[in-house]
Amino acid sequence: MNEQEITIQLSDDPFDTKKIKVQVPEGTKLMANEAYAADALSMYNLHDSTLQKTQLIEDNIAYTTRGEVSFISKDRERALIDIQSKYTAYCTLSKEPDYIVEQLEVGMEIDIKIKTNPKTGDVIASISDAIKEVKLKEIKEAIGNSTIGFTAKVKELIHGGYWVDIAGIKCFMPGSLGGLNKLHDFNAIVGKEIIVMPITFSREKDTVVVSHREYLRTMIPSTIEKLNETIKEPRIGFVTGTTKFGVFAEFDECLTGLIPKAELSEEFQKALDDRSIKPGDEITFWAKEVISDRKIILSQLGPKIDLWDGVNDKYKPMMISEGKVTKITSYGAFVELEKGISGLIHKSKLKGTDLSKGDSINVKIGSVNVSDRKITMNIA
Numbered sequence: 001m002n003e004q005e006i007t008i009q010l011s012d013d014p015f016d017t018k019k020i021k022v023q024v025p026e027g028t029k030l031m032a033n034e035a036y037a038a039d040a041l042s043m044y045n046l047h048d049s050t051l052q053k054t055q056l057i058e059d060n061i062a063y064t065t066r067g068e069v070s071f072i073s074k075d076r077e078r079a080l081i082d083i084q085s086k087y088t089a090y091c092t093l094s095k096e097p098d099y100i101v102e103q104l105e106v107g108m109e110i111d112i113k114i115k116t117n118p119k120t121g122d123v124i125a126s127i128s129d130a131i132k133e134v135k136l137k138e139i140k141e142a143i144g145n146s147t148i149g150f151t152a153k154v155k156e157l158i159h160g161g162y163w164v165d166i167a168g169i170k171c172f173m174p175g176s177l178g179g180l181n182k183l184h185d186f187n188a189i190v191g192k193e194i195i196v197m198p199i200t201f202s203r204e205k206d207t208v209v210v211s212h213r214e215y216l217r218t219m220i221p222s223t224i225e226k227l228n229e230t231i232k233e234p235r236i237g238f239v240t241g242t243t244k245f246g247v248f249a250e251f252d253e254c255l256t257g258l259i260p261k262a263e264l265s266e267e268f269q270k271a272l273d274d275r276s277i278k279p280g281d282e283i284t285f286w287a288k289e290v291i292s293d294r295k296i297i298l299s300q301l302g303p304k305i306d307l308w309d310g311v312n313d314k315y316k317p318m319m320i321s322e323g324k325v326t327k328i329t330s331y332g333a334f335v336e337l338e339k340g341i342s343g344l345i346h347k348s349k350l351k352g353t354d355l356s357k358g359d360s361i362n363v364k365i366g367s368v369n370v371s372d373r374k375i376t377m378n379i380a
Contacts, residue, residue: 257296343375
């Protein structure tokens with residue numbers, strides 16, 4: 001038999017306790033045993049209550065289980081959690097996040113991570129550690145899944161990258177994966193919330209490795225679609241690089257485009273020649289042409305204006321309008337209605353007429369096809 005110190009309850013308050021020494025079988029550790037508890041109560045001539053039935057458990061084994069909250073102190077700093085009606089765990093609520101403490105109620109079933117205190121033998125429970133364990137499992141299971149992202153806060157810039165926090169889980173993000181392009185200022189994202197995707201597990205760092213770049217790549221198709229819908233709106237981006245033929249700029253978080261030198265403003269053309277444009281410089285521009293998600297042409301000279309926008313509303317069939325003959329061909333005459341907008345009078349409609357280039361005439365609109373940039377017409 002070995003002598004062991006145990007804790008007994010002295011009143012209705014589960015935390016009103018006293019430590020006593022009892023004899024236990026060699027090789028075991030008593031957490032709370034009915035027989036010894038009864039002996040201890042009798043020995044110290046205490047009230048008739050008995051200690052909570054518990055079980056013998058091994059030292060220093062931490063695992064997650066489910067329990068029911070049986071007691072919360074009035075100051076909401078401590079709680080007792082019954083586990084499978086076998087033993088009771090102590091939870092120090094003052095160490096738990098406020099949002100957990102505020103929601104906790106007696107009778108509530110919750111996940112907890114438990115371990116024993118090697119000095120006292122008490123079973124200690126942590127609610128937040130259980131939540132973290134579940135979250136870590138969720139993060140690990142998402143490795144390689146390009147459809148699952150997590151909100152992370154960039155906590156610290158370290159050698160080679162960043163420590164980021166996902167719901168209390170510390171993850172590592174390499175510096176090269178902090179953006180779509182090389183970051184011009186590695187401190188720029190520290191303290192910010194970003195979306196990341198888990199890509200692997202580092203045994204060396206014993207942590208999940210995540211990437212913001214992978215998330216940004218998944219956003220490109222939808223961002224391109226939105227760009228095409230708002231192509232006439234000015235955009236603000238930042239310079240990622242320069243060449244003798246133009247400036248590369250990142251914008252809308254996940255897109256990169258080229259502003260050819262001819263599309264730069266006079267000020268930026270001079271700055272390009274002087275090599276005074278630096279990565280990270282802010283720059284305003286319009287999207288001129290989206291060739292593909294990897295080839296976007298930008299311009300500082302204003303949005304690309306489609307002269308045919310609204311033409312089918314302005315020129316209706318049977319409408320009489322004035323135009324100017326701009327070209328005579330073997331198959332008809334082209335008549336300009338306004339700058340950039342012309343139509344064709346087919347040669348079959350020109351019999352008996354004598355038109356010359358530069359003539360002003362009245363025409364009757366036939367059909368209008370904006371997508372093909374075609375208008376048919378007759379002489380009015």
